[in-house]
Amino acid sequence: MEQPLTQRADQPLKQRGKRQLRARARQHLTPNPAPLKTQDPRPSADVPVPEPRPAATPKVDAPKPQDQNTEGPKSGGAPDLPKDEEAHRKSLTPPEPPAETESEPEPPAVVPIPTPKPGTTTPEPQPPAVAPQPTPKPADAGDEEKMLPDPRSAALPADKMPEEEVACRERLKTLGVEFEEHKAESNPEIGCSIPYPIVLKSLGKSIAISPGAELNCPMAEAAARFAADVIQPAAKAEFGADLKSIGQASAFVCRPRNGTRKLSEHAFGNALDIASFTLSDGKTIEVGLAPPEEDAKFLDAVRKAACGPFKTVLGPGADADHALHFHLDLEARRHGGTFCQ
Numbered sequence: 041m042e043q044p045l046t047q048r049a050d051q052p053l054k055q056r057g058k059r060q061l062r063a064r065a066r067q068h069l070t071p072n073p074a075p076l077k078t079q080d081p082r083p084s085a086d087v088p089v090p091e092p093r094p095a096a097t098p099k100v101d102a103p104k105p106q107d108q109n110t111e112g113p114k115s116g117g118a119p120d121l122p123k124d125e126e127a128h129r130k131s132l133t134p135p136e137p138p139a140e141t142e143s144e145p146e147p148p149a150v151v152p153i154p155t156p157k158p159g160t161t162t163p164e165p166q167p168p169a170v171a172p173q174p175t176p177k178p179a180d181a182g183d184e185e186k187m188l189p190d191p192r193s194a195a196l197p198a199d200k201m202p203e204e205e206v207a208c209r210e211r212l213k214t215l216g217v218e219f220e221e222h223k224a225e226s227n228p229e230i231g232c233s234i235p236y237p238i239v240l241k242s243l244g245k246s247i248a249i250s251p252g253a254e255l256n257c258p259m260a261e262a263a264a265r266f267a268a269d270v271i272q273p274a275a276k277a278e279f280g281a282d283l284k285s286i287g288q289a290s291a292f293v294c295r296p297r298n299g300t301r302k303l304s305e306h307a308f309g310n311a312l313d314i315a316s317f318t319l320s321d322g323k324t325i326e327v328g329l330a331p332p333e334e335d336a337k338f339l340d341a342v343r344k345a346a347c348g349p350f351k352t353v354l355g356p357g358a359d360a361d362h363a364l365h366f367h368l369d370l371e372a373r374r375h376g377g378t379f380c381q
Contacts, residue, residue, distance in 0.1 A: 188301050192308050193231035197224040205236045208257035212238075216245035217264045222254060225292060225309070232294035232307040243267040247283055253291035256309040259370055262349060263312050266368075270345045271317065278338040279319055287316035289365045298361050305352070311369035317342075327365050329356045342366070347380035354381050 212219060218241035225234040240253045243264045255263070267286065275283045290313040293306040305311035317325045317338075325335045346353045346368055354367040358381035373379065 186301070187231045187296055187303050190231055190303050190308075193228075193233050193303070195233045195235045196226065197235040201236060205257055208261055209238070212257070212261055212264060215261075215264050215268065216242070217260070218242040219260065220252075225254075225294070227294045230294055230296075230307070231303050234292060234309040237292065237309050240264075243286065244272075247272065248285035249288055250285055251288065253288050253312060254309060255291050255312060259310050259312060262370060263368070266346065266349050270349075271342055274338055274341045274345070275317065275319055278334070278341070279321070279323060281319040281321040281323065283317060284320045285318045286314055287318065289313040289315040305369040305371050310371065311352075311367060313365045313367050315365040327355065329363055347378050351377070352379045357381070 209219075219238045220241065222237040222239050225232065225237055227233070234254070234256055236257065237254050238257055238260055240249050240255060240260050240263070242248045244267060247267050249263075253260075253263075267283065271286070272283045275281060290306060291311075292309040293304070295304055295307060296302060297304045315327055319325070325331070325338060327339060331339060343353065343355055343366060346366065350368040351371050351373050352367065352369045354362040355365070356363050
């Protein structure tokens with residue numbers, strides 16, 4: 041693109057030769073490190089201005105844009121291009137991508153799930169095809185419900201009453217005890233048995249028992265002797281009155297001991313539970329945890345005296361089952377010992 045040269049107003053234009061034109065062209069294409077001074081800085085009116093080369097086909101040895109901007113001689117030669125023209129040339133040149141610059145990878149749209157390691161995946165539990173059945177109990181598990189064996193459970197009445205049973209009844213009559221014969225009691229499933237039971241109506245000539253107590257003969261004799269020899273004198277000494285009757289809470293009962301598999305002495309008619317004593321003046325003394333002071337003295341004397349004639353004596357304070365009565369029995373113990381609480 042040709043641009044008209046501005047003519048100075050104070051100097052006339054001079055015609056330049058071809059040699060000078062070629063020198064100026066080379067000077068314009070190849071910048072010198074230092075500006076050259078010209079003798080005549082006045083520009084020529086007919087000097088053609090070379091057109092710029094296209095930006096798309098630069099020469100290998102062509103100077104860089106910054107080298108072309110090196111300040112040339114201000115006097116003479118072609119004038120510098122306007123700044124807007126240079127900016128237009130730069131805009132036409134496409135920017136070159138930086139060398140050895142890697143484009144950053146864009147993150148994936150979905151976060152990948154790591155592949156599980158082989159052998160570490162825990163399989164989900166599957167329901168069994170058939171519901172598990174409970175382990176059957178052993179065939180002998182029912183034995184835990186049965187009572188422990190006791191040789192007295194096999195006792196059965198004979199055709200003729202044994203002599204010791206006959207002798208026991210004769211002694212009861214001598215003591216003034218009223219009684220009735222009773223048929224044999226037996227329960228093979230539990231083990232209870234009284235081959236020759238009697239039902240006491242009284243414990244002597246003036247001592248009644250209520251209600252009637254079904255016992256074996258040895259236990260009936262021991263209760264009658266204890267009432268006449270211990271309870272009657274204790275009542276006379278403490279209250280100044282005679283013992284009129286005894287209130288019994290349990291005699292023969294076909295059952296085991298509470299909380300055990302061992303048969304109770306009641307299952308053989310070998311135990312008697314006494315709950316109260318009634319005097320001839322109408323006073324009643326009940327067995328309990330906190331009786332009145334006068335009653336407590338009498339009850340303590342009877343309880344202590346029972347340990348000996350009876351092999352087992354239990355009462356209030358021994359356990360909850362005996363809080364309201366005295367338990368007396370003839371259970372045989374080693375070396376004739378006793379258990380009293």
